[in-house]
Amino acid sequence: MKKTIVITGGAGFIGSHVVRLFVNKYPDYQIVNLDALTYAGNLENLVDIQDKPNYVFEKVDIVNQKEVDSLFEKYKVSGVIHLAAESHVDRSITNPNEFINTNVIGTANLLNATVKHWKDNFDDKLFYHISTDEVYGSLDDGGFFVETTSYDPRSPYSASKASSDHLVRAYHNTYKLPVVISNCSNNYGPNQFPEKLIPLAFNNIKNKKPIPIYGKGENIRDWLFVIDHARAIDTIFHNCKIGDTYNIGGNNEWQNIDLIKLLCKIMDEKLNRAEGESEKLITYVTDRAGHDLRYAIDSSKLQNELGWKPSVTFEQGLGKTVDWYLENEQWLSNIVSGAYAGYYESQYNNR
């Protein structure tokens, strides 16, 4: 094998797409999927590649420094792509410490392990930290986040991600650890856990349950198809300038309410329902505490310097996503019937 790359959080939504891309595209890389298998980690996401000779799974909790160190002793690691995190804003509001432990302490533990094992020779090594546009805060109507926008995180989730970004830059400055960071907008696509807006709405539309829209549904997000995020990660991993930051986005802003209406329309067509039937399920509920109004990413640096661009339009990506969820009913029902049912009740009852 040419190199061994550890992908953390590889059993999660985005991580599983990154693992699949790397395992299939680079047969001479050994891909180590490091994941603690929390509620969001699901090895079912990877059944199609689990028997490939260049893939291995390791159940490791990044909050445990000893476990992380043991993994670095077991493998001769030359690259880390770090996606493992607590990732849902609503959960960060009810349980912030979980986010601080995983996202801040967990990232520090990985950084410590890489410095310890790489410090005699940083050549051909890379610690690639996957972050979010939410670290930049909330925009009013105009403007876009660029790589130099000041950090202004406003939820426990985004504050914990911002802290981890700061640590990554500090280890680069202090220990000369070769790092790169990318900050991406909202992802959607196959395998997303149904606590996030699009798969949650899909599941409710399919089961004719109310679709909860926070506040007035006016909040704006920029949406990117998950496979395009995985492609961007591949491009950055292989071509980045060490120490740099790259914004990744879809140039695809939608108000939540308009997005949900589009999803309803697509699902009415695919489920042979009367036009407008699913829209009747839209229900406005109490707003999220501290709900950021708008995120919008300027990804021109990545496009101009490294030549990446999204490969699908939103309509194409959303259509593919709906098809995947319709074809993988068992995947969704395994999640919805398990521990997630309790979360849904506590999150949405009396809202």
Ligand code: NAD
């Ligand atoms: P996810 O919640 O679907 O998956 C997270 C994965 O991390 C899971 O497999 C989980 O088991 C694992 N994990 C959690 N705690 C762990 C621990 N202590 N040790 C080891 N593994 C652990 O998340 P996602 O949506 O795939 O996001 C992946 C990364 O991308 C995160 O860092 C997130 O901040 C970032 N990101 C996400 C989005 C988005 O829209 N989802 C956008 C931009 C950036």
Ligand code: TYD
């Ligand atoms: P989400 O998928 O949680 O991503 P993020 O908060 O990281 O952007 O939410 C996307 C948007 O949808 C956000 O503005 C909150 C809103 N939302 C709802 O209106 N209803 C819901 O049930 C959920 C989960 C989110």
